[in-house]
Amino acid sequence: MANSSFPITSVRQLFPALNSGDNFIFFDNGAGAQIPQSVLDAVCHHLVSRNVQRGGRYRHSQEVDASIQQARQSVATLLNAHEPSEVAFGMNATSFIRLVSLAIADILGARKEIIVSDLDHEANIATWLALQGKGVEIRWWKMREDGTLHVEDLEPLLSSRTRLVACAVASNALGSIVNVKEVARMAHAEGAEVFLDAVHYAPHGVIDVQDWDCDYLVCSGYKIFAPHMGFLWGKRELLEALPTFREDFIPDEIPGKIEVGTFVYENVAGMNAAVGYLEELGRSLLADSHSASPRDRLVTAMEAIRVYEATLSAEALRAMGELDDVTVYGIRKASQLEHRVPTICFNLNGVPAARVAAVCAENGIGVRDGNMYSPRLLRRMGIPAETGAVRASLVHYNTVEEIGKFVDVLRRVNRN
Ligand SMILES: Cc1ncc(COP(=O)(O)O)c(C=O)c1O
Known part of the structure; x- marks a missing residue:
């Protein structure tokens, strides 16, 4: 399925937290995602x-x-x-x-x-x-x-x-x-x-x-x-x-x-x-949804999410790659995107992860900093677990526009 066919606008309308009027950017989904109205x-x-x-x-x-x-x-x-x-x-x-x-x-x-x-x-x-x-x-x-x-x-x-x-x-x-x-x-x-x-x-x-x-x-x-x-x-x-x-x-x-x-x-x-929300998403994407089983609809939804999220990974990695002095950990190559989800772990060199996350928070963006409950992995990557890294974890209701705002904020983080 082409990326343009992912119904991002209607998806976002289903999540009250994304429509509260404050335009907060939820990039801490790895610690917990928002819920659609039907769940509430x-x-x-x-x-x-x-x-x-x-x-x-x-x-x-x-x-x-x-x-x-x-x-x-x-x-x-x-x-x-x-x-x-x-x-x-x-x-x-x-x-x-x-x-x-x-x-x-x-x-x-x-x-x-x-x-x-x-x-x-x-x-x-x-x-x-x-x-x-x-x-x-x-x-x-x-x-x-x-x-x-x-x-x-x-x-x-x-x-x-x-x-x-x-x-x-x-x-x-x-x-x-x-x-x-x-x-x-x-x-x-x-x-x-x-x-x-x-x-x-x-x-x-x-x-x-x-x-x-x-x-x-x-x-x-x-x-x-x-x-x-x-x-x-x-x-x-x-x-x-x-x-x-x-x-x-x-x-x-x-x-x-x-x-x-x-x-x-x-x-x-x-x-x-x-x-039910995911099944409905799948139903909306299927041409012949009546003959599809609930499992078929769920598979359709999750496959469409995977394709859409790959575009988020690609854009996040591309835009962050243009920043000066940034270290992005893990899979970065465009050819390898199928082996990752849009969870981007990074450090702005010389800036404590806590400060980066605090600046994001001041600008209406929620990200996580620290060891992400994976201190061994961080040490393995050469990152001191005490200071840790920043994690932007995206899901299918996030957008390329949000990535743009996020990277703009990162660009403005004071390096001194
Ligand atoms: C990969 C992974 N495993 C386990 C857990 C722990 O999950 P729970 O909070 O449901 O115990 C988390 C929580 O962030 C996680 O990301």
Whole structure:
């Protein structure tokens, strides 16, 4: 699809925060994206009409059950899961990584090695490192100078001792995409499992757990145009085998065994609406949308987002390349754009990242500075984790015009 066909104007109209009149530029989407009106409506509707506990015999409670079931189906379609019960809802990605990692440590068996990468968010590193006291041995899959993980470097780390490979689908700091399908193929060839952190990748492209053939995958709803919540997907037989904490009377069955306690039902309703928003975007792009399945519509939307976002990456890298004394980390070549999402990590040489972010804030632009929860990656890139870098993380509602204003502000940052 041609870039000109991406309906950026109508997309932006759906997001109240983008139309509040202040023209604020949201370039901190890696820390959380804005929500469309339909998501806000779904959350409000839930709170107004069914703010009760699930599992009761009265109408409101049964509507909560139905709403959760609907959201499970939507998220299963978004991920191309085999079945909705493989999806569990909860607070956030980190707590799910912790839950799975603790359970795996309890059923390690003879395979004691877990492979982690230094490209990942610390949530998908520290959780696995914390198992070292439980007999786990860590092996490091190291990012190369180019800011990407190469599967050739994973090969020698895998063996009959490997229990699991934990890695990101895309780096939250640099935006580099990992060839996770190949990771799964290689890991499975050695009898190991794969745990994917899709938190940063999820708003940017198609997720297909069946095609990737991964074993577990975690996401945060608040990065995919939903409120604060997270979800975990896992292959049925693997989730069933996980020993999880639950009260004695809770059956050892998915998804209930993963979801003990109460989670934020209104935000799950919001997650369902966020998938609905993406599906509607896909429907609007399809010539023959009636015969298209919900999954087809979602794939169409995410593919169109990917194409549009590549133009944002290209423009951001081009315009920033014209600045004096800027270091942009990670993939920069136009020919390599398919291997990254529009997450641009950089420093203006000689200017503290905090000052750059503060100047952006004064000019109505939200960016992030610091270590992006990836201090190892920053050190690997030669950036002191204490001062860090600046990250502009764009999504499909951002525009080339916003990039222009952003680069103008960067140009005016006082270097003295
Ligand atoms: C790649 C990645 N993994 C994990 C996390 C942690 O997610 P959560 O806040 O849902 O625990 C983040 C948050 O920014 C992230 O970007």
